[in-house]
Amino acid sequence: MKYQDDNFYIEKVLNGDSSAYAALVAKHKNLVFSIALKVLNNREDAEEIAQDAFVKAYHSLKSFEKKSKFSTWLYRIVYNAAISRTRKRFLETIPMDNYVIHNYSEEDMRPGVDEVDKNEQQVLLGRALKNLSDEDNLLITLFYHNNNSIEDISGITGLSASNVKVRLHRIRKKLYDDMKSMMVVRLN
Amino acid sequence: MDTDDMLKDDFLADLIGKVPLESPSDEFINNVMAAIGPLSSHVIEKRPFYLMIKSLLPYIAPGIIIVFILFSSDIPYLNYISGKEYFSATFIKIVQPFWISMKTLISSRFITYSLLIGVSAGFLFIIDKLFSRRFVA
Numbered sequence: 001m002k003y004q005d006d007n008f009y010i011e012k013v014l015n016g017d018s019s020a021y022a023a024l025v026a027k028h029k030n031l032v033f034s035i036a037l038k039v040l041n042n043r044e045d046a047e048e049i050a051q052d053a054f055v056k057a058y059h060s061l062k063s064f065e066k067k068s069k070f071s072t073w074l075y076r077i078v079y080n081a082a083i084s085r086t087r088k089r090f091l092e093t094i095p096m097d098n099y100v101i102h103n104y105s106e107e108d109m110r111p112g113v114d115e116v117d118k119n120e121q122q123v124l125l126g127r128a129l130k131n132l133s134d135e136d137n138l139l140i141t142l143f144y145h146n147n148n149s150i151e152d153i154s155g156i157t158g159l160s161a162s163n164v165k166v167r168l169h170r171i172r173k174k175l176y177d178d179m180k181s182m183m184v185v186r187l188n
Numbered sequence: 189m190d191t192d193d194m195l196k197d198d199f200l201a202d203l204i205g206k207v208p209l210e211s212p213s214d215e216f217i218n219n220v221m222a223a224i225g226p227l228s229s230h231v232i233e234k235r236p237f238y239l240m241i242k243s244l245l246p247y248i249a250p251g252i253i254i255v256f257i258l259f260s261s262d263i264p265y266l267n268y269i270s271g272k273e274y275f276s277a278t279f280i281k282i283v284q285p286f287w288i289s290m291k292t293l294i295s296s297r298f299i300t301y302s303l304l305i306g307v308s309a310g311f312l313f314i315i316d317k318l319f320s321r322r323f324v325a
Binding site (some may be wrong): 018019020021022025026027030031034037046051054055058059120122124125126129139142145146172175188 | 196200201203204205207209211212214216217219220221223268286317
């Protein structure tokens with residue numbers, strides 16, 4: 001289903017058409033639920049937290065100042081709610097003293113991976129994603145699935161922008177390395 | 189190339205985009221819509237005046253005491269406070285009967301001790317109010 005821009009539904013809800021909120025829920029439910037699930041690792045808890053986040057966002061809609069995107073605001077609500085439920089720090093800040101982001105191009109990082117067919121690539125990626133921690137999975141989902149900017153992810157998770165960059169770079173490299181090593185094992 | 193762009197790996201984005209996200213149960217939307225009522229309109233509640241005064245009392249009371257002590261003291265240095273003379277000439281005259289009655293009261297040891305305890309308790313109460321804000325709206 002093709003959805004309108006979030007602001008279209010928000011205006012409708014604010015003008016008294018609360019049923020328009022259903023479209024916003026339908027549009028964002030999967031990512032909201034995925035965020036909760038990656039933090040909590042339990043489907044029932046994740047569903048409850050995701051539902052609470054939507055209800056909270058609805059009741060706070062009048063105070064939403066549109067300084068950020070609605071989705072960023074919503075994801076921050078669900079992320080904070082899930083973190084409160086676990087009562088532990090999820091994404092720890094990583095030391096960056098010795099970390100340098102090398103300006104590798106896509107081609108530098110994935111030699112060989114693009115030589116296998118698309119289905120094979122998808123299988124390799126699925127396995128590589130399973131090797132990632134929940135924290136890394138959340139970051140990669142936010143970045144590549146929803147096209148959130150580094151600043152958006154920083155706003156959602158509370159990590160600094162530079163930390164998000166380093167983490168994403170490291171995750172990206174790990175994904176390619178894992179996919180390559182899986183290819184070598186298959187060939188042998 | 190900006191790091192933000194550098195991380196935008198089209199190859200990876202394309203592959204990850206094809207991995208379906210986890211989805212909640214089929215009743216999820218209905219549950220959310222059932223849980224939300226109509227959007228309540230903002231009602232700006234005016235705080236009653238007596239509550240405003242009550243919350244300011246811990247600041248006002250010590251302020252009055254400090255001003256009174258400064259204005260009624262005979263330390264020469266404090267003579268330069270503007271309005272002190274007027275204060276001494278008018279206010280002190282008004283409270284004179286009060287001081288005289290107080291003098292009679294504190295001549296009794298029993299009343300002095302009671303006053304000391306009362307004043308100390310009052311100060312403790314004010315300090316407690318100052319450092320632990322407990323507002324009941």
